[in-house]
Amino acid sequence: MPRAAFYAPMKSPNSPVPSGDREMGRNLMRVLERAGYVPDLVSELRIYDKQGDTAHQNRLRAEAQDEATRLIRDLSDDTAIWVTYHSYYKSPDLLGPTVSRARGIPYVQIESTRASSRLTGPWAGFAQAAHRASDAADAIFYLTANDLITLERERFGDQKLVHLPPFLPNDTLPPAAALDGPMLTAAMMRAGDKLASYTLIAQTLDLLQGDWQLQIAGDGPARPQVEALMAPFGDKVRFLGQLDPDAMVETYQRAALFFWPGVNEAFGMVYLEAQAAGLPVVAQDRPGTRDILLPTEYPDPDDGPQALAERINQLRDSPAMRRDLGARARAMIARTHLLPSAAATLRDTLDDLVKG
Template identity: 40%
Template structure:
């Protein structure tokens, strides 16, 4: 099949790394692995983060203009008509302003991956965008979810004949290698003694929920008994870095802020660390959590969103209520006191990632679902 792919929140070729960009790229790769021809249909970013009606109206006009041009190019034969329109990640701040119109006018199935429904936005500055999300879900022939907690709110919005498919977040190039020399190498690089477990946190430093996660992590570390040995490695950067530095000021000698790192460096950090620690405030599911498990790291995280779809509490990691720094500290301390348990959880997480979260396994599920669509 020829598939037109679109990500209204962030294009898969956007310059700034993020989990959203990563998943868009992985979806395109999975579709191609299933034998489909996939092309990026548009780079229009429909996000309005401020609830600005003028900006929303401008974006609606841009979307309609692009849809008109795309349909005209297909109908004139200048480009082949796609068999499917596939949009990734719809929510009230970034609705799909192109796909529903194109799919309807060309008579092709409209497919959505990762959509959210926020009924509290039915009124207020994003009311029009919220309505567009509901209209898109009502038109969709197939909605694909990564977060099992989204299904009760999203699935009832599907129209007659619409299908909901639950899949797991996934990674490519599994299995990840394990390098026993990475830990000693990182300790030597940063001047960390061999007896100190290495905690790793991975997250952009932007205002909002990311900074909230860093704040909870810092609070939790303050609650871990002072005699406990640990060092924290932080991979990430952004406008909120001064706030992050202030949060960890009481632990300055134990915390190493590495800034933004590339994929190879991040892979090395996963191999070197002993525990991935991330409170996951308002996390959809957390690609870093999955990458850590694929690298054999036990995960200490918040029980929120789709995190339990990745981290099996008590089997591959330890989960605590969202925002509960006391419970988070207790889980951290449990692993710091029992590194054998940490290694057992890490090994189970690696096995689970390789078994259930590979691109190849998801590619097959997507192909079966797409082939069942009426064309």
């Protein structure tokens, strides 16, 4: 099989720190193999500037130049294509365009974003580098319609823009949930948007009617804040901690519905996992989440916790509605969000570029 050089500038798939980026990187390497390519993680150089520090950016550029020189020399001769995951203004791909051009192979990006608003200010240099890297790509795979807006507006030449729906790295669906257990939340606990979602959850729980239970799977540096938010509900809320994939599958199967508001989520793998198990989802109607959620009713963010509570009460009161939404969600995941579908999408484009 031909080899595909794989690189994730923001976080290596081998990182010891759990995150959606790490899991997506691992999943993409798996799907590349299914598409007929040997995935080579060719570099673990992290290019990431959280603060907008020009000096730090310059140091990373120097490191990237040395790494690119090494890769041009050492990259396997049967490498047919370069694939970069998640290049953006804080974490631009400083390797792929240089190495692929020197080695004469196609260059592809997955889930890249363009941020024209960052072309001035503290990240200007990195934003320009991210734009140049996107311009160099023969094809860019986008995951959501929201990402497509700027990619299409600023498309370079005859560059291909290909929709790759977010996917689970499985061939088949897990067993279906019984839909008669507690509500379930699963997410990392960190400051920012994640904590904002947990805050919304606490506000929503305060408005729920009758007897209810919520289990929370996940951990992280903001766990004390999350525990404080949930403390008023006593033993109605149970913390499960960070679970391995097998334990998460079992946890989804014991739940009645999945509750995660999704504040500023790019899309959220947990939504795919929950729907694969046949759980109806309670989330807000946001640009990232609506690409991967079963088309149905989701509260507008402006309607706040009251609308979320009303939706939860509606689902808790109607087992038939839960079963209907869950079955339709499973069918959607099986159709467009599993490994075979993702592999076919990648294979079609990569093979054309390699043959061309």
